Amino acid sequence: MYKNFDFKVLIEHGNARIGSLRTPHGVISTPAFIFCATKASVKSLDMRAVKDCDTQIILSNTYHLMLQPGEKTVRTLGGLHKMTGWNGPMMTDSGGYQIFSLGYGSVSEELKGKQRRRGASLIKIAENGAYFRSYIDGSLRHLTPERSMEIQRMLGADLVVVLDECTPFHTSYDYTKESTLMSMRWATRSREEFERHDDGSQALYCVIQGGIYQELRQMNCEFANDAAFFGNAIGGSLGSCKQQMYDTVQMTNSMLDKGRPVHLLGIGNVVDIFHGALLGVDTFDCVYPTRIARHGAALVKPANRDNPSKEYINLNSAHCRGNIDPIESDCPCYTCKTHSRGYLHHLLKARELLAYSLITIHNIRFMNDLMQLVRRAIANRTLERELAIWNLN
Amino acid sequence: MYKNFDFKVLIEHGNARIGSLRTPHGVISTPAFIFCATKASVKSLDMRAVKDCDTQIILSNTYHLMLQPGEKTVRTLGGLHKMTGWNGPMMTDSGGYQIFSLGYGSVSEELKGKQRRRGASLIKIAENGAYFRSYIDGSLRHLTPERSMEIQRMLGADLVVVLDECTPFHTSYDYTKESTLMSMRWATRSREEFERHDDGSQALYCVIQGGIYQELRQMNCEFANDAAFFGNAIGGSLGSCKQQMYDTVQMTNSMLDKGRPVHLLGIGNVVDIFHGALLGVDTFDCVYPTRIARHGAALVKPANRDNPSKEYINLNSAHCRGNIDPIESDCPCYTCKTHSRGYLHHLLKARELLAYSLITIHNIRFMNDLMQLVRRAIANRTLERELAIWNLN
Numbered sequence: 001m002y003k004n005f006d007f008k009v010l011i012e013h014g015n016a017r018i019g020s021l022r023t024p025h026g027v028i029s030t031p032a033f034i035f036c037a038t039k040a041s042v043k044s045l046d047m048r049a050v051k052d053c054d055t056q057i058i059l060s061n062t063y064h065l066m067l068q069p070g071e072k073t074v075r076t077l078g079g080l081h082k083m084t085g086w087n088g089p090m091m092t093d094s095g096g097y098q099i100f101s102l103g104y105g106s107v108s109e110e111l112k113g114k115q116r117r118r119g120a121s122l123i124k125i126a127e128n129g130a131y132f133r134s135y136i137d138g139s140l141r142h143l144t145p146e147r148s149m150e151i152q153r154m155l156g157a158d159l160v161v162v163l164d165e166c167t168p169f170h171t172s173y174d175y176t177k178e179s180t181l182m183s184m185r186w187a188t189r190s191r192e193e194f195e196r197h198d199d200g201s202q203a204l205y206c207v208i209q210g211g212i213y214q215e216l217r218q219m220n221c222e223f224a225n226d227a228a229f230f231g232n233a234i235g236g237s238l239g240s241c242k243q244q245m246y247d248t249v250q251m252t253n254s255m256l257d258k259g260r261p262v263h264l265l266g267i268g269n270v271v272d273i274f275h276g277a278l279l280g281v282d283t284f285d286c287v288y289p290t291r292i293a294r295h296g297a298a299l300v301k302p303a304n305r306d307n308p309s310k311e312y313i314n315l316n317s318a319h320c321r322g323n324i325d326p327i328e329s330d331c332p333c334y335t336c337k338t339h340s341r342g343y344l345h346h347l348l349k350a351r352e353l354l355a356y357s358l359i360t361i362h363n364i365r366f367m368n369d370l371m372q373l374v375r376r377a378i379a380n381r382t383l384e385r386e387l388a389i390w391n392l393n
Numbered sequence: 394m395y396k397n398f399d400f401k402v403l404i405e406h407g408n409a410r411i412g413s414l415r416t417p418h419g420v421i422s423t424p425a426f427i428f429c430a431t432k433a434s435v436k437s438l439d440m441r442a443v444k445d446c447d448t449q450i451i452l453s454n455t456y457h458l459m460l461q462p463g464e465k466t467v468r469t470l471g472g473l474h475k476m477t478g479w480n481g482p483m484m485t486d487s488g489g490y491q492i493f494s495l496g497y498g499s500v501s502e503e504l505k506g507k508q509r510r511r512g513a514s515l516i517k518i519a520e521n522g523a524y525f526r527s528y529i530d531g532s533l534r535h536l537t538p539e540r541s542m543e544i545q546r547m548l549g550a551d552l553v554v555v556l557d558e559c560t561p562f563h564t565s566y567d568y569t570k571e572s573t574l575m576s577m578r579w580a581t582r583s584r585e586e587f588e589r590h591d592d593g594s595q596a597l598y599c600v601i602q603g604g605i606y607q608e609l610r611q612m613n614c615e616f617a618n619d620a621a622f623f624g625n626a627i628g629g630s631l632g633s634c635k636q637q638m639y640d641t642v643q644m645t646n647s648m649l650d651k652g653r654p655v656h657l658l659g660i661g662n663v664v665d666i667f668h669g670a671l672l673g674v675d676t677f678d679c680v681y682p683t684r685i686a687r688h689g690a691a692l693v694k695p696a697n698r699d700n701p702s703k704e705y706i707n708l709n710s711a712h713c714r715g716n717i718d719p720i721e722s723d724c725p726c727y728t729c730k731t732h733s734r735g736y737l738h739h740l741l742k743a744r745e746l747l748a749y750s751l752i753t754i755h756n757i758r759f760m761n762d763l764m765q766l767v768r769r770a771i772a773n774r775t776l777e778r779e780l781a782i783w784n785l786n
Binding site: 039040041042044045049069072073077083085321322339343346347349350352353357358361 | 432433434435436437438439441442461462465466469470471476477478714715717727731732733735738742743745747749750751754
């Protein structure tokens with residue numbers, strides 16, 4: 001299994017490491033950031049622009065694509081690579097995260113002490129899988145471990161993920177334990193289904209659940225280490241604050257097979273990336289850089305911040321009006337080489353679609369350059385010093 | 394005057410002609426289509442993509458830019474070329490068309506026999522200029538011939554246009570005559586203001602008004618021919634049907650100085666382009682190809698039509714679902730080389746911004762290829778035969 005895939009750790013310093021992840025569609029230098037192409041599109045950009053930003057790998061979401069246009073249509077169109085025109089490495093998630101996060105209600109509601117609610121979309125979680133309603137047409141859907149594997153096979157990404165139940169922070173220890181045990185059974189079913197159809201084109205990641213509970217994380221890590229997964233993804237609740245998140249990642253990572261790549265699901269911003277890399281995470285995915293771009297926020301290096309506590313500048317801000325400077329004068333991206341903050345401000349105010357693609361270009365390039373800096377800092381043993389520079393006051 | 398500009402007619406056949414229009418930012422092969430960058434952006438595309446489609450020239454709208462971000466801001470940002478990153482030839486209109494078309498109400502209302510209304514935006518037309526309200530903040534604005542020239546100077550396009558009153562079809566002969574006379578006085582004031590500040594970076598077009606009335610068009614043409622305008626733009630009402638439009642263009646063109654380039658304002662679709670080129674029009678501008686793209690309509694050659702009476706296919710249509718063919722298999726654009734109709738259909742249904750840019754890329758490339766075909770057909774004396782092939786049933 002996994003003969004077309006390979007993960008090599010090239011340099012280690014503490015838990016941080018530089019690696020090389022080989023897929024049938026190319027080699028990824030890790031630590032790497034994976035950009036979201038949720039509905040088979042990196043929002044607002046064509047793949048020439050995505051590639052021009054030195055992007056290594058993108059991720060599409062099984063949940064969204066199974067509902068629209070449907071995995072059969074994606075297969076008819078030649079799979080995600082052919083359909084999107086992205087020839088590099090790709091990942092898909094399992095579909096579980098969206099089903100459960102929509103079902104449980106948002107984290108922000110939870111933090112505000114609002115009642116835990118079941119969203120309209122999630123109908124039932126059973127041993128067999130999850131029943132939910134399509135947000136497109138309201139139809140009843142059933143996602144099982146086997147179906148998630150089948151769908152991901154039809155989507156055709158290089159890296160695929162087992163179906164898991166993703167429990168939020170408010171979940172009790174008992175529920176989390178039962179859920180983690182069920183996710184492990186689902187992981188076994190996912191792997192068996194994966195192996196039944198394995199043709200060498202995909203590699204499977206286990207998801208490590210267990211919430212903030214060390215013994216549950218340990219149980220899941222040992223389970224994963226003992227089975228033929230290619231890599232591991234750290235999922236589920238990572239706690240209620242940043243420090244708990246870092247602690248949970250550290251605790252989980254310490255128990256995982258060091259020879260396998262580690263993905264941190266849905267994380268994160270710049271400081272999270274530094275912490276994650278220090279803790280040994282190899283890949284990250286998050287909508288953050290592309291989503292904030294569509295709100296007019298452009299990521300900047302510490303020296304270019306206008307507010308030390310913010311890692312981005314807001315191009316909607318009135319003081320960008322008529323500003324002839326680029327987002328960052330030391331940035332090599334197309335947007336910074338071509339356009340002023342004043343022009344981007346104008347495009348945002350005029351609601352011109354171009355605003356969103358130009359700022360997205362900058363943010364993607366920024367994240368890719370950041371990951372290069374992280375890799376260089378690991379090699380130079382300066383990653384902690386870099387974190388201190390980049391950390392927010 | 395106009396030492397950095399030049400217009401040469403290279404080949405003529407009947408009234409149709411191939412020309413070469415030199416500007417400080419490059420040479421345009423005519424007949425040429427000018428793409429709208431209304432608010433200093435070709436909607437949804439960065440200028441790399443616009444150029445990659447073999448675009449020769451773009452047009453921005455004085456009316457929109459004077460209101461947002463304001464001509465002073467555009468000048469602060471280095472003018473339209475620097476601000477937008479478009480290094481090729483550019484045109485701006487005078488601002489008149491939008492003021493008056495918004496003021497008079499839409500043509501469709503007129504055709505449906507609804508009451509002629511004054512829109513909220515147009516307050517008053519006086520000898521001195523037009524008073525109107527900003528659609529951005531409701532502020533009272535006053536556009537005079539001199540102000541239009543000043544604004545266009547600050548915007549900095551290569552080709553600029555005199556301020557005129559643009560009268561719609563329902564206007565009486567008497568009103569049209571008085572209006573045309575006033576537009577001629579405004580044109581003189583525009584030219585005098587233009588000459589006071591001429592630094593060789595811009596060339597001025599007169600606008601020919603006069604509605605459908607030959608003697609008014611003749612009066613305006615003779616006025617234009619006798620003054621030092623670089624080119625002429627045919628404006629105002631061209632009649633109530635296609636044939637009357639072609640007749641009015643032919644009648645107007647026959648009276649214009651053949652040594653100057655002729656622009657046809659706001660026209661048009663594919664068949665209009667053929668007719669215009671046959672009648673001797675050198676440049677066209679219209680939002681049509683970029684606007685219909687954002688509604689999911691992709692222009693196609695006659696052989697690729699799914700309905701002989703439509704020059705585009707509708708990618709929203711259910712029969713595009715799962716369709717592996719490109720928009721046109723014989724199109725060299727990035728979109729057709731990379732993506733299927735099925736993918737574009739999916740992006741439209743999912744409301745992904747990428748849909749709009751990918752279809753816009755196709756339509757721009759289509760129009761540029763069409764203009765090349767028109768130029769070749771003029772050289773080969775086959776333009777009428779081409780029109781017969783492209784004409785809609």
